[in-house]
Amino acid sequence: MTAVQHASVRAHPARRLGRVAVWLFLACGAVVSLVPFLWMAIAATHSTSDLFHSPPPFLPGGRLLDNLARLQDTIGFGRVLLNSLGIAVVHTALSSLISAMCGYGLAKYRFRGRGLLLGAVLATMMIPFQVLLVPLFQMMASVGWIDSYQAVILPFLANSFGILLMRQGFVDFPDEILESARIDGSGELRTFYQVVLPCVRPQLGALVIFTFMTQWNSFIWPLLMLNSEDKYTVPVALNTLTGLSRVDYSGLMLGSLLATLPLMALFLLFQRQFVAGLLGGAVKG
Amino acid sequence: MGGAGGGGTRDIDGNKADKKGKVSGKITVWSWDVAAKAMKRLARTFEQRHPGTTVDVVDIGYDNAYDKLTVGLRAGSGLADVLTVEGDHMPRYTANFPSAFYDLTNLGGRYGGDFDRAAWSTVTGRKSAVLALPWDIGPCALYYRTDHFRAAGVDPKSLLTWDDYVTAGVRIKKATGHRLLIQDSTDAGILPMLLQQQGQSYFKGGRVAVDTPEAVRAMTLMKTLHDKGLVDYENGWDGFVTGTKEGKAATTPTAAWWTGTLTDEMPELKGRFGVTPLPGFTADGTRTSNIGGSTLCVPAQSKNPRLAWAFIEFLLTSKANQVSMLKHEGLFPAYLPALDDPYLSAKQEYFGGQAALDVFARLARNIPPVEYTKDDAKASDIMISTVNGVMLRGKDPRTALDAAARQIAAATGRERVK
Numbered sequence: 249m250t251a252v253q254h255a256s257v258r259a260h261p262a263r264r265l266g267r268v269a270v271w272l273f274l275a276c277g278a279v280v281s282l283v284p285f286l287w288m289a290i291a292a293t294h295s296t297s298d299l300f301h302s303p304p305p306f307l308p309g310g311r312l313l314d315n316l317a318r319l320q321d322t323i324g325f326g327r328v329l330l331n332s333l334g335i336a337v338v339h340t341a342l343s344s345l346i347s348a349m350c351g352y353g354l355a356k357y358r359f360r361g362r363g364l365l366l367g368a369v370l371a372t373m374m375i376p377f378q379v380l381l382v383p384l385f386q387m388m389a390s391v392g393w394i395d396s397y398q399a400v401i402l403p404f405l406a407n408s409f410g411i412l413l414m415r416q417g418f419v420d421f422p423d424e425i426l427e428s429a430r431i432d433g434s435g436e437l438r439t440f441y442q443v444v445l446p447c448v449r450p451q452l453g454a455l456v457i458f459t460f461m462t463q464w465n466s467f468i469w470p471l472l473m474l475n476s477e478d479k480y481t482v483p484v485a486l487n488t489l490t491g492l493s494r495v496d497y498s499g500l501m502l503g504s505l506l507a508t509l510p511l512m513a514l515f516l517l518f519q520r521q522f523v524a525g526l527l528g529g530a531v532k533g
Numbered sequence: 534m535g536g537a538g539g540g541g542t543r544d545i546d547g548n549k550a551d552k553k554g555k556v557s558g559k560i561t562v563w564s565w566d567v568a569a570k571a572m573k574r575l576a577r578t579f580e581q582r583h584p585g586t587t588v589d590v591v592d593i594g595y596d597n598a599y600d601k602l603t604v605g606l607r608a609g610s611g612l613a614d615v616l617t618v619e620g621d622h623m624p625r626y627t628a629n630f631p632s633a634f635y636d637l638t639n640l641g642g643r644y645g646g647d648f649d650r651a652a653w654s655t656v657t658g659r660k661s662a663v664l665a666l667p668w669d670i671g672p673c674a675l676y677y678r679t680d681h682f683r684a685a686g687v688d689p690k691s692l693l694t695w696d697d698y699v700t701a702g703v704r705i706k707k708a709t710g711h712r713l714l715i716q717d718s719t720d721a722g723i724l725p726m727l728l729q730q731q732g733q734s735y736f737k738g739g740r741v742a743v744d745t746p747e748a749v750r751a752m753t754l755m756k757t758l759h760d761k762g763l764v765d766y767e768n769g770w771d772g773f774v775t776g777t778k779e780g781k782a783a784t785t786p787t788a789a790w791w792t793g794t795l796t797d798e799m800p801e802l803k804g805r806f807g808v809t810p811l812p813g814f815t816a817d818g819t820r821t822s823n824i825g826g827s828t829l830c831v832p833a834q835s836k837n838p839r840l841a842w843a844f845i846e847f848l849l850t851s852k853a854n855q856v857s858m859l860k861h862e863g864l865f866p867a868y869l870p871a872l873d874d875p876y877l878s879a880k881q882e883y884f885g886g887q888a889a890l891d892v893f894a895r896l897a898r899n900i901p902p903v904e905y906t907k908d909d910a911k912a913s914d915i916m917i918s919t920v921n922g923v924m925l926r927g928k929d930p931r932t933a934l935d936a937a938a939r940q941i942a943a944a945t946g947r948e949r950v951k
Contacts, residue, residue: 296797297797297798297799300771300774300798300799301775301778301779302775302779382604382607382608385604385605385608388611389611394610394611467597468597468600471594471600471601472600472601472611475591475593476589476591477592484594487594487596487597488565488566488569488593488594489594490594490595490596491565491566491567492565492566492595492790492825493770493790493791493793493794494567494794494797495770495771
């Protein structure tokens with residue numbers, strides 16, 4: 249007892265030093281991850297020509313509104329942002345629901361071939377995206393969906409990663425609760441929506457953030473599918489600012505900066521959900 | 534019924550005499566950057582001249598444009614009616630998708646003499662079939678800093694050969710401290726330009742040609758420039774632009790489109806640049822080369838090839854339109870009649886009153902045609918490391934090029950010239 253106390257007292261300064269080291273380390277990490285973001289913000293307020301000075305400007309300039317006006321003028325940024333937002337929201341809502349339902353089914357229902365089905369879902373994760381490009385493209389072309397929003401949204405709704413994530417969330421869910429819900433006369437759908445789903449909020453929150461981010465940043469598929477500039481998503485539209493011998497860096501920086509805002513808002517929103525889910529506790533007697 | 538699935542390219546229209554000039558309907562055009570801008574502008578003029586037509590120009594961005602084209606070609610559907618393809622990319626597509634484009638020989642063949650012959654060679658496939666029309670080219674010359682040259686007492690007109698260039702470089706560095714040129718260490722620098730100046734690319738007659746006497750001469754020149762401390766190395770395009778803006782180098786041997794970068798990104802350097810023909814390998818040798826240039830073609834999956842061709846013809850074989858695209862978007866025409874326009878001999882304020890475009894216009898007719906292949910990308914990767922090996926790690930040019938030729942031959946399954 250005394251020995252332990254003694255040790256803890258003696259360890260105190262060392263532990264404080266250790267904590268300072270950790271803080272320093274974290275501070276370095278914060279700086280490293282914040283500086284590119286800061287540079288993006290600064291660059292968004294200068295003209296592209298100013299960015300080519302060495303050393304580059306360290307303070308914000310006065311061209312923010314010019315850049316914004318040019319961005320709206322060249323790629324219709326407002327419209328493009330709405331396209332991205334619409335596509336990502338619809339995709340995330342549908343995809344998360346499908347993932348949750350599939351995951352629930354695979355975790356909680358016993359049926360013939362369940363293992364095989366789970367294996368098949370797992371196996372699709374190993375198929376490289378590049379292999380799918382041409383066949384998927386042909387499918388979209390044959391149903392006449394090229395240059396439509398649904399061609400961007402629908403093909404990737406069933407997301408194997410999401411299904412597996414949700415399945416893991418549901419596996420530990422006590423069967424007793426499901427049984428008591430059934431005994432109380434709740435239908436399968438109602439049980440799913442009102443009893444089970446609220447308990448996997450942390451996983452669902454993570455999945456929503458992940459799915460939204462993936463769709464929001466998705467580039468190659470929307471680029472292949474969309475053939476009208478007024479249907480472009482943000483990454484596809486920003487890509488047109490990179491030319492052969494000219495790059496509109498200030499526009500690119502401003503566009504990228506504005507494009508991160510919805511992601512941050514979403515993260516803040518669902519982070520709370522995240523924590524609430526964790527604190528709420530999944531099972532109460 | 535017959536004929537479906539038979540390989541080879543198709544003509545656009547068998548009986549064109551009876552419905553000549555009558556086009557209707559809608560086409561989509563894919564392009565990027567200033568080229569898309571130019572077409573969007575002139576598409577309106579075209580639509581006014583041909584009532585009942587719609588030309589929809591879409592900027593698909595440059596960075597991944599070829600992914601979009603390749604997937605569309607492989608899938609056999611989903612492409613636009615008119616595609617922009619860079620001249621040096623054409624062979625890859627015509628080799629990998631031999632029947633994917635309309636044969637324009639009957640319609641466009643007669644324009645052969647009107648286009649720069651180096652550019653024309655990029656649009657003609659096997660058996661001289663015309664598969665696209667050339668749009669712009671990048672004739673090369675030497676951009677120089679008038680202030681650096683003046684301070685060192687060097688007359689830019691005296692740079693007749695690359696030897697003169699090196700001598701001048703040493704003098705300029707001594708007098709002003711500025712190096713002679715910037716090299717982007719992520720690419721092969723001026724090597725492809727020096728090769729085309731001598732009439733070759735990495736391949737000759739389908740065989741690997743990176744160890745020819747011409748190539749050794751080019752590489753030796755680059756090594757000399759390095760050994761005399763005349764090269765400033767920068768990373769990537771952005772480093773290249775920044776270095777030029779900071780005045781790190783007294784010259785930039787490059788193509789006419791560089792003017793657009795100068796006026797856009799360095800307006801404050803107005804009056805500090807001049808343009809003179811490239812130094813030659815001999816005093817009476819070729820004084821230019823080419824970097825870049827694109828073409829327009831009609832994929833075989835187009836539903837309205839006649840309108841597609843009509844738009845291409847309108848855009849590229851009209852002197853007025855070509856000059857207007859040079860004026861507004863800086864696209865240097867491959868269409869030779871446009872080079873006689875008075876606009877090209879006008880004095881340019883940015884170049885301190887020099888008629889810089891005129892220098893390029895004179896050189897454009899003498900660009901040596903070279904051969905592009907579907908293996909250029911493979912060869913290029915190997916040549917970048919060869920250039921770095923010679924310039925930065927002091928390897929002997931001849932030995933290094935010999936090794937490079939062996940590597941490229943192995944990687945592409947092609948024979949060597951030697």
